[in-house]
Amino acid sequence: MSVVGPSSARDKMLEATYACMARTGISKLTLEDAAKEAGISRATLYRYFPGGRDQLIADVIAWAAFHWIEGLAAAVEGVRDFEELAVTAVMFAYESLQKHEVLQMVLNDEPGIVLPLLTVEATRIVAFIHIYIVTRLFGRTLPENLDTDNFAEYTARMMLSFIASPGKWDLTDKEQVRMLVKAQLIAVLGS
Numbered sequence: 001m002s003v004v005g006p007s008s009a010r011d012k013m014l015e016a017t018y019a020c021m022a023r024t025g026i027s028k029l030t031l032e033d034a035a036k037e038a039g040i041s042r043a044t045l046y047r048y049f050p051g052g053r054d055q056l057i058a059d060v061i062a063w064a065a066f067h068w069i070e071g072l073a074a075a076v077e078g079v080r081d082f083e084e085l086a087v088t089a090v091m092f093a094y095e096s097l098q099k100h101e102v103l104q105m106v107l108n109d110e111p112g113i114v115l116p117l118l119t120v121e122a123t124r125i126v127a128f129i130h131i132y133i134v135t136r137l138f139g140r141t142l143p144e145n146l147d148t149d150n151f152a153e154y155t156a157r158m159m160l161s162f163i164a165s166p167g168k169w170d171l172t173d174k175e176q177v178r179m180l181v182k183a184q185l186i187a188v189l190g191s
Contacts, residue, residue: 009048010048011063012038013034013038013040013045013048013049014059014060014063015063016034016037016038016039017029017034017037017038017056017057017060018060018063018064018102019037020033020034020037021057021060021102021106022101022102022105025105025106025109025110026057026106026110027110029053029057030053031045031046031052031053031056034056064102064103068096068097068100071092071096072089072092072093072096075088075089075092076088076089076092082185082186083178083181083182083186086155086159086181086185086186087174087177087178087181089129089159090159090162090163090171090177090180090181091171091172091174091177093159093160093163094163094166094171094172095171095172097163126153126156126157126160127156129152129155129156129159129160130149130152130153130155130156131152151188151189154188155185158184158185159185162180162184
C-alpha cells in the first residue's frame with residue numbers, strides 16, 4: 001500500500017473494493033464486483049491479490065485502518081500534554097468510528113466476519129499509539145522513573161478498550177472523557 005504520493009493502482013483497487021463493501025457488505029462481495037468497480041479484469045485483481053477474496057478483504061480493512069490512523073495522527077498533531085492528547089485521541093477515535101457508515105453496517109449485519117479482522121488490525125493501531133506516546137510525550141510531562149514502553153502499551157490498549165466498549169462513559173462529552181482519562185490513565189502514573 002502506498003503511504004506517500006499519488007494513489008497506486010493497488011490503492012485504487014482497494015478503494016473500489018471498499019466502495020463495493022459499502023454497498024453490499026462483506027459476505028456478498030465478489031471479486032467480479034470489485035474488479036468491475038475498479039475498471040479492471042478479475043485476472044488483474046488476482047495479480048495484485050493472489051490470495052483471492054480473503055486477501056482482498058483483509059487488505060481493504062488494513063487500508064481503511066491505515067487511513068483512520070492518519071486521521072487520528074492529524075487530530076492529535078501538536079498536542080504535547082498527555083492528558084489533552086488522551087482526551088483528544090479518545091474523542092476523535094470514538095466519534096469517527098461511530099460515524100463510519102461502512103464499519104457500522106458491517107458490525108451490525110456481519111460481525112462474525114469483520115471482528116476477527118479488526119482484532120488483527122488493532123495491533124497496528126496499538127503500535128501507532130504506543131510510538132506516538134513514546135516519541136512525542138515521554139520526557140515532557142510524565143515521571144522520569146516511568147517504564148515508558150509498558151505505560152505506552154497500557155495506554156494504547158486502555159484507550160482502544162474504552163473506544164470499543166465505553167460502558168458508563170459518554171465519549172462524546174469532553175468533560176466525561178477527561179474524567180475517564182484522569183481515572184484510568186493518569187491515576188496509574190501516581191502508583
